[in-house]
Amino acid sequence: MDIQTFIDNYQETFSGKAELPIAFWYSDTLSGELRKTQGCLFKALPAIRNGEIISMSGESIGCGGGKFYTGFTPMPEHVPNFVSLKERYKQTPEMVLEGIEKIDVQRATKQYIHFARIDRLTSFEDVEGLLFLATPDILSGLVTWAFFDNNSPEAISTPFGSGCSATITQAVNENRRGGHRAFLGFFDPSARPYVESNVLSFTIPMSRFKEMCETMRMCSLDTHAWGKIKARINEG
Numbered sequence: 001m002d003i004q005t006f007i008d009n010y011q012e013t014f015s016g017k018a019e020l021p022i023a024f025w026y027s028d029t030l031s032g033e034l035r036k037t038q039g040c041l042f043k044a045l046p047a048i049r050n051g052e053i054i055s056m057s058g059e060s061i062g063c064g065g066g067k068f069y070t071g072f073t074p075m076p077e078h079v080p081n082f083v084s085l086k087e088r089y090k091q092t093p094e095m096v097l098e099g100i101e102k103i104d105v106q107r108a109t110k111q112y113i114h115f116a117r118i119d120r121l122t123s124f125e126d127v128e129g130l131l132f133l134a135t136p137d138i139l140s141g142l143v144t145w146a147f148f149d150n151n152s153p154e155a156i157s158t159p160f161g162s163g164c165s166a167t168i169t170q171a172v173n174e175n176r177r178g179g180h181r182a183f184l185g186f187f188d189p190s191a192r193p194y195v196e197s198n199v200l201s202f203t204i205p206m207s208r209f210k211e212m213c214e215t216m217r218m219c220s221l222d223t224h225a226w227g228k229i230k231a232r233i234n235e236g
Helices: 003-013 041-049 064-069 079-086 093-103 136-147 163-176 206-213 224-235
Strands: 022-027 054-056 112-117 127-134 182-185 200-205
Touching (some): 041 054, 064 079, 127 136, 127 163, 136 182, 136 200, 136 206, 136 224, 163 182, 163 200, 163 206, 200 206
Antiparallel strands (some): 022 112, 022 127, 054 112, 127 200, 182 200
């Protein structure tokens, strides 16, 4: 499915009320403004959501965790203690370390990571995943779509991790292994200030998105039940 066809179908399904998803990919050339962030890389979300193409590198990302989870640096030594003893997100530093080892963060082989709303792209080539920012009603449509052709209990996963880990890292890993999971996220209290209180993330790796595009017009998002949700989305 080409980008414009997907956008047309997506806008029709959600009555033009859903934000277009954000694509992310790596390359060795700048695709947009090189953005320096002091702290969380999601501080750049407002600009990206407004249509800017933003590029980042290991030098421009101001958060040590963000540098690590995007693959630009090894894990900073302070992370296990910081996540457990300061942020209090895990009971012990050892649990943090165990969780990070299970994520298996891959080092980036390109110089930059880029973020852009999909209407700013000319193709899906090289895209690792799509990040949807969605309210509960819109999320119900995305979840229904993801489960339509997938009976796996892991069709949608909610792994523990930072905002960038649960969205970018997991999707990149899944895409590169040709996996079929989508990821529900933005539960990280440190990342939540950068989205609205009624918004969560839903990330689809491209390996799965290509499959889901084949079923978008077939699943139940044109039924009587969905019509009630769609009416409420329109009212909002």
